[in-house]
Amino acid sequence: MYQIISFGILESHLFRYVSRIMPKLVKPMSAKAVDNLSKVGWHAVGGVSGLNLQIRSPKGAGSIPPRSWILRTYIGTERVPFGLGSYPQVSLAEARELARSMANDIKQGIDPRLKRKQIQSDLIARIAKNKTFKDCAESYMDAKESGHTNDKHKKQWRSTLKTYAYPIIGNMLVGDITMRNVLDVLLQDIHDPKTNKNIGKFWEARTETANRVQQRMKAVFDYAIVNEYRSGNNPATWEGFLDTQLASPKKIKTVENHYSLPYQELGDFMSRLRKIDSISAKALEFLIYSGFRSGSVRLARWEYIDFDNAVWSIPAVDTKMRVEHTVPLSKSALQFLQDLSKRQERDGISSPYLFPSPTNKTLSDSALSKLMRDMKERQEFTSEAVPHGFRATFRTWMAEQTDYPDEIRKAANGHKVSDTVKASYERTTFFEKRRKLMEEWSAFMDKPSIKKSSQVITMRKKA
Numbered sequence: 157m158y159q160i161i162s163f164g165i166l167e168s169h170l171f172r173y174v175s176r177i178m179p180k181l182v183k184p185m186s187a188k189a190v191d192n193l194s195k196v197g198w199h200a201v202g203g204v205s206g207l208n209l210q211i212r213s214p215k216g217a218g219s220i221p222p223r224s225w226i227l228r229t230y231i232g233t234e235r236v237p238f239g240l241g242s243y244p245q246v247s248l249a250e251a252r253e254l255a256r257s258m259a260n261d262i263k264q265g266i267d268p269r270l271k272r273k274q275i276q277s278d279l280i281a282r283i284a285k286n287k288t289f290k291d292c293a294e295s296y297m298d299a300k301e302s303g304h305t306n307d308k309h310k311k312q313w314r315s316t317l318k319t320y321a322y323p324i325i326g327n328m329l330v331g332d333i334t335m336r337n338v339l340d341v342l343l344q345d346i347h348d349p350k351t352n353k354n355i356g357k358f359w360e361a362r363t364e365t366a367n368r369v370q371q372r373m374k375a376v377f378d379y380a381i382v383n384e385y386r387s388g389n390n391p392a393t394w395e396g397f398l399d400t401q402l403a404s405p406k407k408i409k410t411v412e413n414h415y416s417l418p419y420q421e422l423g424d425f426m427s428r429l430r431k432i433d434s435i436s437a438k439a440l441e442f443l444i445y446s447g448f449r450s451g452s453v454r455l456a457r458w459e460y461i462d463f464d465n466a467v468w469s470i471p472a473v474d475t476k477m478r479v480e481h482t483v484p485l486s487k488s489a490l491q492f493l494q495d496l497s498k499r500q501e502r503d504g505i506s507s508p509y510l511f512p513s514p515t516n517k518t519l520s521d522s523a524l525s526k527l528m529r530d531m532k533e534r535q536e537f538t539s540e541a542v543p544h545g546f547r548a549t550f551r552t553w554m555a556e557q558t559d560y561p562d563e564i565r566k567a568a569n570g571h572k573v574s575d576t577v578k579a580s581y582e583r584t585t586f587f588e589k590r591r592k593l594m595e596e597w598s599a600f601m602d603k604p605s606i607k608k609s610s611q612v613i614t615m616r617k618k619a
Contacts, residue, residue: 187248196221201248204255205229209243225251227258231267238268287385289333289376290326293317296379313372320344320358320369330377331386338373338391339401342366359402367405370398416545417537419553423605428536436527438496439511439519440543445489445598447550447569449475450543454519456510458497466490466591484591486598550597558596564589 184202190209193199198208206228214221225240240246240254258268287295297313324341325333345354346361359366374392381390392398417425426444429437443453446468455474462469466485475481485493496510507516513523524543531537541549547569554565568590 185248190248191244193223194221198226201251203252204259206259207240207251207255225254227255229259229262231262231269236269287330287380288327289330289380290322292330292380292383292385293321293326293376296376299379312368316365316369317372317376320366321373330380333377333386333391335391335397335401338370338398341373342370342398342402360408363405363408370394415540415542416548416552417539417541419549419557419600421537421539421605422549422553422601423603425537425605426601428531432527432531434527435511435513435519436523440524440527442489442492442510443524443543444546444549445486445492445601446483447547447597448481448483449547450521450524452481454509454511454521457508458510459508461485461493461510463490463494482587484587484594486591486595488598488602489594553597553600554593557600558593560589560593564593568593 190199190201193209193211196211196213198210200206200208204227208226208228210224210226212222212224223243225243225246227238227240228235229238230236238258240251240258243251246254261268261271297310301310321341324344325337328337342359343357346356346358347353348355355361358369370392374390374394377386377390377392380386381388389397422444426441429441429444439450439453442456443450446453448470452470452474456468456470460469460471461467466487466489468483468485470481470483472480493510500507505512505516509516509518511519513519521543528541528543551565551569554560554568558565560568564586567586
Protein backbone atom coordinates (compact mmCIF):
# COMPACT_ATOMS: atom_id res chain seq x y z
CA MET A 157 0.00 0.00 0.00
CA TYR A 158 2.85 2.37 0.87
CA GLN A 159 4.57 1.73 -2.41
CA ILE A 160 1.38 2.25 -4.42
CA ILE A 161 0.66 5.57 -2.67
CA SER A 162 4.26 6.71 -3.14
CA PHE A 163 4.10 5.92 -6.83
CA GLY A 164 0.83 7.79 -7.15
CA ILE A 165 2.31 10.87 -5.51
CA LEU A 166 5.39 10.71 -7.75
CA GLU A 167 3.19 10.28 -10.81
CA SER A 168 1.13 13.31 -9.81
CA HIS A 169 4.24 15.49 -9.38
CA LEU A 170 5.66 14.33 -12.70
CA PHE A 171 2.40 15.11 -14.48
CA ARG A 172 2.31 18.61 -13.03
CA TYR A 173 5.98 19.23 -14.01
CA VAL A 174 5.46 18.00 -17.55
CA SER A 175 2.31 20.07 -17.82
CA ARG A 176 4.27 23.10 -16.69
CA ILE A 177 7.17 22.74 -19.13
CA MET A 178 5.00 21.61 -22.06
CA PRO A 179 2.74 24.49 -23.07
CA LYS A 180 -0.82 23.67 -24.04
CA LEU A 181 -1.40 22.85 -27.66
CA VAL A 182 -4.17 25.00 -29.05
CA LYS A 183 -6.00 24.81 -32.32
CA PRO A 184 -4.05 26.78 -34.96
CA MET A 185 -5.63 30.14 -35.68
CA SER A 186 -6.06 31.50 -39.19
CA ALA A 187 -4.38 34.66 -40.38
CA LYS A 188 -7.77 36.40 -40.45
CA ALA A 189 -8.52 35.37 -36.87
CA VAL A 190 -5.14 36.66 -35.73
CA ASP A 191 -5.78 39.96 -37.49
CA ASN A 192 -9.06 40.34 -35.60
CA LEU A 193 -7.43 39.95 -32.17
CA SER A 194 -7.63 43.20 -30.24
CA LYS A 195 -7.65 42.44 -26.52
CA VAL A 196 -4.54 43.49 -24.61
CA GLY A 197 -2.58 40.46 -23.42
CA TRP A 198 -1.09 37.21 -24.71
CA HIS A 199 -2.86 35.14 -27.34
CA ALA A 200 -1.71 31.63 -28.16
CA VAL A 201 -2.10 31.25 -31.93
CA GLY A 202 -1.32 27.53 -32.20
CA GLY A 203 0.71 25.69 -34.77
CA VAL A 204 3.82 25.79 -32.57
CA SER A 205 3.83 25.27 -28.82
CA GLY A 206 4.38 28.52 -26.95
CA LEU A 207 3.86 30.89 -29.91
CA ASN A 208 1.89 33.96 -28.82
CA LEU A 209 0.80 37.27 -30.21
CA GLN A 210 1.35 39.89 -27.54
CA ILE A 211 -0.90 42.93 -27.70
CA ARG A 212 0.15 45.88 -25.55
CA SER A 213 -1.81 48.92 -24.47
CA PRO A 214 -1.90 51.69 -27.06
CA LYS A 215 0.36 54.68 -26.39
CA GLY A 216 -2.31 57.29 -26.96
CA ALA A 217 -6.00 57.75 -27.66
CA GLY A 218 -6.85 56.45 -31.10
CA SER A 219 -3.48 54.83 -31.65
CA ILE A 220 -3.10 51.23 -32.82
CA PRO A 221 -2.11 48.76 -30.05
CA PRO A 222 1.44 47.54 -30.70
CA ARG A 223 1.58 43.82 -31.54
CA SER A 224 4.54 41.46 -31.54
CA TRP A 225 5.30 37.75 -31.71
CA ILE A 226 6.64 36.03 -28.59
CA LEU A 227 7.78 32.43 -28.34
CA ARG A 228 7.62 31.23 -24.72
CA THR A 229 9.64 28.07 -24.38
CA TYR A 230 11.99 26.26 -22.01
CA ILE A 231 15.75 26.00 -22.16
CA GLY A 232 16.49 23.32 -19.61
CA THR A 233 14.23 24.21 -16.68
CA GLU A 234 14.22 27.95 -17.41
CA ARG A 235 11.25 29.42 -19.24
CA VAL A 236 12.44 32.06 -21.67
CA PRO A 237 10.48 34.45 -23.92
CA PHE A 238 11.92 35.15 -27.37
CA GLY A 239 10.78 38.06 -29.51
CA LEU A 240 10.21 37.10 -33.15
CA GLY A 241 9.33 40.51 -34.55
CA SER A 242 6.36 42.81 -34.77
CA TYR A 243 3.02 42.06 -36.42
CA PRO A 244 2.06 42.45 -39.26
CA GLN A 245 5.64 43.09 -40.47
CA VAL A 246 6.24 39.44 -39.59
CA SER A 247 3.28 37.40 -40.82
CA LEU A 248 1.66 34.50 -38.99
CA ALA A 249 3.31 31.98 -41.35
CA GLU A 250 6.72 33.59 -40.90
CA ALA A 251 6.33 33.65 -37.10
CA ARG A 252 5.48 29.93 -37.05
CA GLU A 253 8.48 29.13 -39.25
CA LEU A 254 10.80 31.11 -36.97
CA ALA A 255 9.32 29.43 -33.88
CA ARG A 256 9.77 25.93 -35.38
CA SER A 257 13.37 26.69 -36.28
CA MET A 258 14.09 27.93 -32.77
CA ALA A 259 12.37 24.92 -31.19
CA ASN A 260 14.42 22.61 -33.39
CA ASP A 261 17.65 24.34 -32.28
CA ILE A 262 16.68 23.78 -28.63
CA LYS A 263 16.05 20.08 -29.26
CA GLN A 264 19.57 19.84 -30.71
CA GLY A 265 21.06 21.46 -27.62
CA ILE A 266 21.59 24.89 -29.18
CA ASP A 267 20.83 27.90 -27.01
CA PRO A 268 19.01 30.43 -29.26
CA ARG A 269 20.31 33.29 -27.11
CA LEU A 270 23.93 32.36 -27.83
CA LYS A 271 23.10 31.73 -31.46
CA ARG A 272 21.60 35.21 -31.80
CA LYS A 273 24.66 36.80 -30.23
CA GLN A 274 26.93 34.88 -32.60
CA ILE A 275 24.85 35.90 -35.61
CA GLN A 276 24.96 39.52 -34.47
CA SER A 277 28.74 39.36 -33.95
CA ASP A 278 29.22 37.79 -37.38
CA LEU A 279 27.03 40.48 -38.94
CA ILE A 280 29.03 43.25 -37.29
CA ALA A 281 32.26 41.65 -38.51
CA ARG A 282 30.91 41.33 -42.06
CA ILE A 283 29.76 44.94 -42.07
CA ALA A 284 33.20 46.03 -40.89
CA LYS A 285 34.70 44.17 -43.83
CA ASN A 286 32.15 45.39 -46.36
CA LYS A 287 34.49 48.02 -47.71
CA THR A 288 34.07 49.35 -51.23
CA PHE A 289 37.01 49.93 -53.52
CA LYS A 290 36.57 53.67 -52.99
CA ASP A 291 36.60 53.23 -49.19
CA CYS A 292 39.88 51.33 -49.39
CA ALA A 293 41.41 53.72 -51.91
CA GLU A 294 40.63 56.77 -49.79
CA SER A 295 41.95 55.09 -46.63
CA TYR A 296 45.11 53.98 -48.43
CA MET A 297 45.77 57.47 -49.83
CA ASP A 298 45.20 59.05 -46.41
CA ALA A 299 47.67 56.59 -44.86
CA LYS A 300 50.30 57.20 -47.54
CA GLU A 301 49.76 60.93 -47.91
CA SER A 302 52.88 61.91 -45.99
CA GLY A 303 54.98 59.79 -48.35
CA HIS A 304 54.07 61.85 -51.40
CA THR A 305 56.75 64.36 -52.27
CA ASN A 306 54.44 67.09 -53.49
CA ASP A 307 50.81 68.14 -53.71
CA LYS A 308 50.69 67.41 -57.43
CA HIS A 309 51.46 63.72 -56.82
CA LYS A 310 48.71 63.48 -54.22
CA LYS A 311 46.22 65.17 -56.54
CA GLN A 312 47.20 62.90 -59.44
CA TRP A 313 46.51 59.81 -57.32
CA ARG A 314 43.05 60.98 -56.36
CA SER A 315 42.26 62.46 -59.77
CA THR A 316 43.14 59.38 -61.84
CA LEU A 317 41.21 56.99 -59.59
CA LYS A 318 38.23 59.35 -59.45
CA THR A 319 38.21 59.79 -63.22
CA TYR A 320 38.88 56.25 -64.41
CA ALA A 321 38.34 53.72 -61.59
CA TYR A 322 35.56 55.02 -59.32
CA PRO A 323 32.83 55.22 -62.03
CA ILE A 324 33.31 51.50 -62.74
CA ILE A 325 34.44 49.79 -59.51
CA GLY A 326 34.29 52.55 -56.89
CA ASN A 327 31.06 51.36 -55.26
CA MET A 328 31.78 47.64 -55.59
CA LEU A 329 32.79 45.69 -52.49
CA VAL A 330 36.55 45.35 -52.70
CA GLY A 331 36.25 41.66 -51.87
CA ASP A 332 33.98 41.02 -54.86
CA ILE A 333 36.10 42.67 -57.55
CA THR A 334 37.65 40.33 -60.12
CA MET A 335 40.27 40.75 -62.83
CA ARG A 336 37.42 41.19 -65.31
CA ASN A 337 36.28 44.28 -63.40
CA VAL A 338 39.85 45.64 -63.46
CA LEU A 339 39.95 45.05 -67.22
CA ASP A 340 36.69 46.98 -67.53
CA VAL A 341 38.56 49.96 -66.07
CA LEU A 342 41.61 49.58 -68.29
CA LEU A 343 39.63 48.92 -71.48
CA GLN A 344 36.96 51.58 -71.07
CA ASP A 345 36.30 53.88 -74.01
CA ILE A 346 38.05 57.25 -73.91
CA HIS A 347 36.59 60.37 -75.48
CA ASP A 348 38.32 63.52 -76.62
CA PRO A 349 37.34 66.27 -74.12
CA LYS A 350 36.96 68.84 -76.90
CA THR A 351 35.08 66.87 -79.57
CA ASN A 352 33.65 64.09 -77.38
CA LYS A 353 34.68 61.63 -80.08
CA ASN A 354 35.75 58.13 -79.09
CA ILE A 355 39.54 57.96 -79.42
CA GLY A 356 39.92 54.31 -78.40
CA LYS A 357 40.40 52.10 -75.37
CA PHE A 358 42.03 53.57 -72.27
CA TRP A 359 44.96 51.12 -72.31
CA GLU A 360 45.84 52.02 -75.91
CA ALA A 361 44.76 55.64 -76.17
CA ARG A 362 46.36 56.82 -72.93
CA THR A 363 48.78 54.07 -72.12
CA GLU A 364 50.97 55.93 -69.63
CA THR A 365 48.02 57.09 -67.55
CA ALA A 366 46.32 53.67 -67.79
CA ASN A 367 49.52 51.98 -66.61
CA ARG A 368 49.63 54.28 -63.59
CA VAL A 369 45.98 53.56 -62.80
CA GLN A 370 46.72 49.82 -62.96
CA GLN A 371 49.61 50.21 -60.52
CA ARG A 372 47.52 52.37 -58.20
CA MET A 373 44.63 49.89 -58.23
CA LYS A 374 47.10 47.13 -57.37
CA ALA A 375 48.34 49.13 -54.37
CA VAL A 376 44.76 49.61 -53.15
CA PHE A 377 44.00 45.88 -53.46
CA ASP A 378 47.23 45.06 -51.59
CA TYR A 379 46.04 47.38 -48.82
CA ALA A 380 42.63 45.65 -48.77
CA ILE A 381 44.20 42.18 -48.58
CA VAL A 382 46.53 43.13 -45.72
CA ASN A 383 43.59 44.59 -43.80
CA GLU A 384 41.51 41.46 -44.51
CA TYR A 385 38.86 43.33 -46.48
CA ARG A 386 39.35 40.79 -49.25
CA SER A 387 41.04 37.42 -49.65
CA GLY A 388 42.71 35.65 -52.53
CA ASN A 389 44.77 37.08 -55.36
CA ASN A 390 45.22 40.74 -56.24
CA PRO A 391 43.08 41.24 -59.39
CA ALA A 392 45.26 44.14 -60.61
CA THR A 393 48.51 42.14 -60.64
CA TRP A 394 50.35 42.48 -63.94
CA GLU A 395 52.59 39.41 -64.14
CA GLY A 396 50.65 36.23 -64.72
CA PHE A 397 47.30 38.02 -64.69
CA LEU A 398 46.78 41.24 -66.65
CA ASP A 399 49.76 40.57 -68.91
CA THR A 400 47.82 37.60 -70.33
CA GLN A 401 45.06 39.97 -71.43
CA LEU A 402 46.79 43.24 -72.32
CA ALA A 403 49.71 44.26 -74.50
CA SER A 404 52.81 45.41 -72.64
CA PRO A 405 52.82 49.22 -72.20
CA LYS A 406 56.35 49.25 -73.64
CA LYS A 407 55.12 47.70 -76.89
CA ILE A 408 52.25 50.08 -77.45
CA LYS A 409 53.38 52.77 -79.86
CA THR A 410 50.82 55.34 -78.80
CA VAL A 411 52.57 57.80 -76.48
CA GLU A 412 50.93 60.61 -74.54
CA ASN A 413 52.81 63.79 -75.30
CA HIS A 414 52.32 67.18 -73.76
CA TYR A 415 51.71 69.87 -76.31
CA SER A 416 55.00 71.62 -76.96
CA LEU A 417 56.13 74.82 -78.62
CA PRO A 418 58.16 74.24 -81.81
CA TYR A 419 61.74 75.23 -81.06
CA GLN A 420 61.71 77.40 -84.18
CA GLU A 421 59.25 79.74 -82.39
CA LEU A 422 61.12 79.85 -79.08
CA GLY A 423 62.86 83.20 -79.63
CA ASP A 424 59.63 85.12 -80.09
CA PHE A 425 58.03 83.33 -77.15
CA MET A 426 60.93 84.22 -74.85
CA SER A 427 60.71 87.84 -75.95
CA ARG A 428 57.08 88.03 -74.88
CA LEU A 429 57.57 85.95 -71.72
CA ARG A 430 60.34 88.22 -70.40
CA LYS A 431 58.03 91.22 -70.63
CA ILE A 432 55.76 89.68 -67.98
CA ASP A 433 56.79 90.80 -64.51
CA SER A 434 55.67 87.95 -62.25
CA ILE A 435 57.12 85.06 -60.26
CA SER A 436 55.27 82.61 -62.52
CA ALA A 437 56.94 84.10 -65.57
CA LYS A 438 60.36 83.89 -63.92
CA ALA A 439 59.73 80.26 -62.96
CA LEU A 440 58.66 79.37 -66.50
CA GLU A 441 61.72 81.10 -67.93
CA PHE A 442 64.01 79.09 -65.66
CA LEU A 443 62.09 75.90 -66.51
CA ILE A 444 62.67 76.50 -70.23
CA TYR A 445 66.31 77.31 -69.66
CA SER A 446 66.97 74.17 -67.59
CA GLY A 447 64.92 71.79 -69.71
CA PHE A 448 63.86 70.19 -66.43
CA ARG A 449 60.51 69.26 -64.88
CA SER A 450 58.24 71.89 -63.40
CA GLY A 451 58.07 70.10 -60.04
CA SER A 452 61.82 70.38 -59.53
CA VAL A 453 61.78 74.02 -60.63
CA ARG A 454 58.98 74.93 -58.23
CA LEU A 455 60.72 73.12 -55.36
CA ALA A 456 64.13 74.66 -56.11
CA ARG A 457 65.72 76.33 -53.08
CA TRP A 458 68.50 78.89 -52.96
CA GLU A 459 70.65 76.45 -51.02
CA TYR A 460 70.63 74.16 -54.09
CA ILE A 461 72.33 76.84 -56.21
CA ASP A 462 76.14 76.86 -56.24
CA PHE A 463 76.95 80.31 -57.63
CA ASP A 464 80.71 79.72 -57.45
CA ASN A 465 80.62 76.60 -59.61
CA ALA A 466 77.48 77.53 -61.60
CA VAL A 467 75.56 74.36 -60.69
CA TRP A 468 71.98 73.66 -59.67
CA SER A 469 71.95 70.51 -57.52
CA ILE A 470 68.56 68.81 -57.31
CA PRO A 471 68.14 66.36 -54.41
CA ALA A 472 66.72 62.93 -55.21
CA VAL A 473 63.48 63.64 -53.33
CA ASP A 474 62.71 66.49 -55.76
CA THR A 475 63.20 64.43 -58.94
CA LYS A 476 60.81 62.07 -60.69
CA MET A 477 63.44 59.32 -60.95
CA ARG A 478 64.37 59.73 -57.25
CA VAL A 479 67.99 60.19 -58.28
CA GLU A 480 70.08 63.23 -57.42
CA HIS A 481 70.72 65.37 -60.50
CA THR A 482 72.91 68.36 -61.31
CA VAL A 483 72.21 71.01 -63.94
CA PRO A 484 75.12 73.10 -65.28
CA LEU A 485 74.17 76.78 -65.28
CA SER A 486 75.19 78.81 -68.31
CA LYS A 487 76.54 82.31 -67.83
CA SER A 488 73.18 83.78 -68.84
CA ALA A 489 71.28 81.49 -66.42
CA LEU A 490 73.66 82.35 -63.60
CA GLN A 491 73.12 86.06 -64.24
CA PHE A 492 69.36 85.46 -64.32
CA LEU A 493 69.50 83.90 -60.83
CA GLN A 494 71.77 86.60 -59.45
CA ASP A 495 69.36 89.26 -60.67
CA LEU A 496 66.44 87.32 -59.23
CA SER A 497 68.17 87.08 -55.83
CA LYS A 498 68.89 90.81 -55.75
CA ARG A 499 65.33 91.60 -56.71
CA GLN A 500 63.88 89.46 -53.90
CA GLU A 501 66.27 91.07 -51.43
CA ARG A 502 65.25 94.51 -52.67
CA ASP A 503 61.53 93.65 -52.39
CA GLY A 504 61.97 92.19 -48.89
CA ILE A 505 61.03 88.68 -49.98
CA SER A 506 62.42 86.17 -47.52
CA SER A 507 61.82 82.64 -48.75
CA PRO A 508 63.95 79.52 -49.17
CA TYR A 509 62.42 79.01 -52.63
CA LEU A 510 63.61 80.58 -55.87
CA PHE A 511 60.02 81.05 -56.98
CA PRO A 512 57.83 81.37 -53.88
CA SER A 513 54.07 81.70 -53.87
CA PRO A 514 52.49 84.85 -52.35
CA THR A 515 52.46 82.98 -49.01
CA ASN A 516 56.16 82.04 -49.33
CA LYS A 517 55.32 78.39 -50.05
CA THR A 518 55.99 76.40 -53.20
CA LEU A 519 54.48 77.86 -56.32
CA SER A 520 51.47 75.96 -57.63
CA ASP A 521 51.87 74.03 -60.87
CA SER A 522 48.60 75.57 -62.03
CA ALA A 523 50.24 79.02 -61.83
CA LEU A 524 52.48 78.18 -64.78
CA SER A 525 49.60 76.67 -66.74
CA LYS A 526 47.46 79.76 -66.12
CA LEU A 527 50.32 81.99 -67.22
CA MET A 528 50.48 80.22 -70.58
CA ARG A 529 46.69 80.20 -70.98
CA ASP A 530 46.66 83.96 -70.43
CA MET A 531 49.45 84.43 -72.95
CA LYS A 532 47.55 82.39 -75.52
CA GLU A 533 44.36 84.41 -74.92
CA ARG A 534 46.41 87.54 -75.64
CA GLN A 535 47.59 85.76 -78.83
CA GLU A 536 51.23 85.92 -77.75
CA PHE A 537 51.59 82.41 -79.22
CA THR A 538 49.21 80.23 -81.21
CA SER A 539 50.03 76.60 -80.38
CA GLU A 540 48.51 74.38 -77.66
CA ALA A 541 51.82 74.35 -75.74
CA VAL A 542 51.84 73.72 -71.98
CA PRO A 543 54.69 74.21 -69.46
CA HIS A 544 55.77 70.57 -69.41
CA GLY A 545 55.92 70.58 -73.21
CA PHE A 546 59.09 72.70 -73.15
CA ARG A 547 61.01 69.56 -72.23
CA ALA A 548 60.02 68.23 -75.65
CA THR A 549 61.00 71.56 -77.21
CA PHE A 550 64.45 71.23 -75.65
CA ARG A 551 64.73 67.55 -76.59
CA THR A 552 63.73 68.16 -80.23
CA TRP A 553 66.18 71.05 -80.54
CA MET A 554 69.01 68.87 -79.21
CA ALA A 555 68.17 66.08 -81.65
CA GLU A 556 67.85 68.31 -84.72
CA GLN A 557 70.28 71.15 -84.05
CA THR A 558 73.20 69.52 -82.17
CA ASP A 559 75.56 66.58 -82.60
CA TYR A 560 75.75 65.51 -78.95
CA PRO A 561 75.50 61.77 -78.22
CA ASP A 562 72.09 60.48 -77.22
CA GLU A 563 73.23 59.65 -73.66
CA ILE A 564 74.31 63.24 -73.06
CA ARG A 565 71.02 64.56 -74.44
CA LYS A 566 69.12 62.19 -72.14
CA ALA A 567 71.09 63.32 -69.11
CA ALA A 568 70.57 66.98 -69.99
CA ASN A 569 66.82 66.32 -70.12
CA GLY A 570 66.88 64.52 -66.77
CA HIS A 571 66.31 61.05 -68.23
CA LYS A 572 68.00 57.93 -66.92
CA VAL A 573 71.19 56.80 -68.63
CA SER A 574 72.89 53.44 -68.33
CA ASP A 575 75.17 53.01 -65.34
CA THR A 576 78.12 52.10 -67.55
CA VAL A 577 77.83 55.20 -69.72
CA LYS A 578 77.09 57.41 -66.73
CA ALA A 579 80.19 56.20 -64.85
CA SER A 580 82.37 56.58 -67.93
CA TYR A 581 81.24 60.10 -68.80
CA GLU A 582 81.24 61.38 -65.24
CA ARG A 583 84.89 60.37 -64.91
CA THR A 584 85.79 62.28 -68.10
CA THR A 585 83.85 64.94 -69.98
CA PHE A 586 80.21 64.06 -69.27
CA PHE A 587 79.41 67.08 -67.09
CA GLU A 588 81.51 69.56 -69.08
CA LYS A 589 79.88 68.50 -72.34
CA ARG A 590 76.50 69.06 -70.73
CA ARG A 591 77.66 72.51 -69.62
CA LYS A 592 78.64 73.33 -73.20
CA LEU A 593 75.27 72.04 -74.40
CA MET A 594 73.42 74.27 -71.93
CA GLU A 595 75.45 77.30 -73.09
CA GLU A 596 74.34 76.62 -76.66
CA TRP A 597 70.72 76.21 -75.56
CA SER A 598 70.85 79.45 -73.62
CA ALA A 599 72.26 81.26 -76.63
CA PHE A 600 69.53 79.81 -78.85
CA MET A 601 66.87 81.12 -76.45
CA ASP A 602 68.20 84.65 -77.01
CA LYS A 603 67.98 84.46 -80.81
CA PRO A 604 65.01 85.60 -82.88
CA SER A 605 62.68 82.83 -83.95
CA ILE A 606 63.76 80.86 -87.01
CA LYS A 607 60.38 81.26 -88.68
CA LYS A 608 59.73 84.87 -87.79
CA SER A 609 62.07 87.54 -86.48
CA SER A 610 61.23 89.78 -83.57
CA GLN A 611 63.06 91.79 -81.02
CA VAL A 612 64.32 89.49 -78.26
CA ILE A 613 65.07 90.50 -74.71
CA THR A 614 68.06 88.56 -73.44
CA MET A 615 68.28 86.68 -70.17
CA ARG A 616 70.89 89.12 -68.93
CA LYS A 617 68.38 91.90 -68.46
CA LYS A 618 68.89 93.52 -65.06
CA ALA A 619 66.16 93.17 -62.47
